[in-house]
Amino acid sequence: MLDTGLLILRIVVGLLFIGHGAQKLFGWFGGYGIKGTAGWLESLGAKPGALMAVLAGGAELLGGLLLALGLWVWVAAALIVLTMLVAIVKVHGANGIWSTANGYEYNLVLIAAALAIGFTGAGAYSIDALL
Numbered sequence: 354m355l356d357t358g359l360l361i362l363r364i365v366v367g368l369l370f371i372g373h374g375a376q377k378l379f380g381w382f383g384g385y386g387i388k389g390t391a392g393w394l395e396s397l398g399a400k401p402g403a404l405m406a407v408l409a410g411g412a413e414l415l416g417g418l419l420l421a422l423g424l425w426v427w428v429a430a431a432l433i434v435l436t437m438l439v440a441i442v443k444v445h446g447a448n449g450i451w452s453t454a455n456g457y458e459y460n461l462v463l464i465a466a467a468l469a470i471g472f473t474g475a476g477a478y479s480i481d482a483l484l
Contacts, residue, residue, distance in 0.1 A: 359476030363420050366466050370417025370433060377410030397443050412436045420470065423479020430471025437464045 376384020385393065390410065391402030399405040416432030419425050437460040445457035452458040475481040 356476040356478055359470065359473065360423075360478045362466060363423055363426070363470060363475065363479070366433075366463065366470075367417045367419075367421025367429070370413045370420065372417075374410045374412070374414025374417060377406055378414060399443060409436055409439070416467075420467070423475035423481050426475045426479070426481060427471050430467040433467035434464050434471075437461075437467075 372382050375381040377390040378387060380386030380389070384390070387403055387406045387410070390406035393402075394400075394405045394409070395402035412432045413436055416429045416436070419429035420433065441457040441460050445455060445460055448454050448456040450456045450458050450461070
């Protein structure tokens with residue numbers, strides 16, 4: 354049962370992070386691509402915006418892919434936690450916890466999920482288990 358739960362959690366969170374990364378990098382799924390993301394990041398004080406967009410999108414895409422596959426989940430967890438901490442500091446933290454006020458509630462849940470998987474391991478249904 355534990356392995357099935359980990360598989361579900363890894364796939365859902367991992368695929369959502371792949372989507373977030375693809376929004377930033379390629380403009381897929383309603384995203385703005387590197388250029389649009391770069392402008393937004395620069396407006397938050399993250400410069401150079403294009404580099405920050407590639408780093409953020411790349412970390413989300415790679416972290417999500419590794420998490421969904423169950424490969425090097427400690428690396429996936431670190432990438433996800435890092436990007437969510439930056440999102441809290443740069444975007445959501447000043448708004449308080451609740452997402453209804455654009456707060457960091459959702460980011461905190463994602464951090465908790467990533468840490469739980471990172472500390473628990475990917476489970477039996479993963480590439481890590483095969484290796």
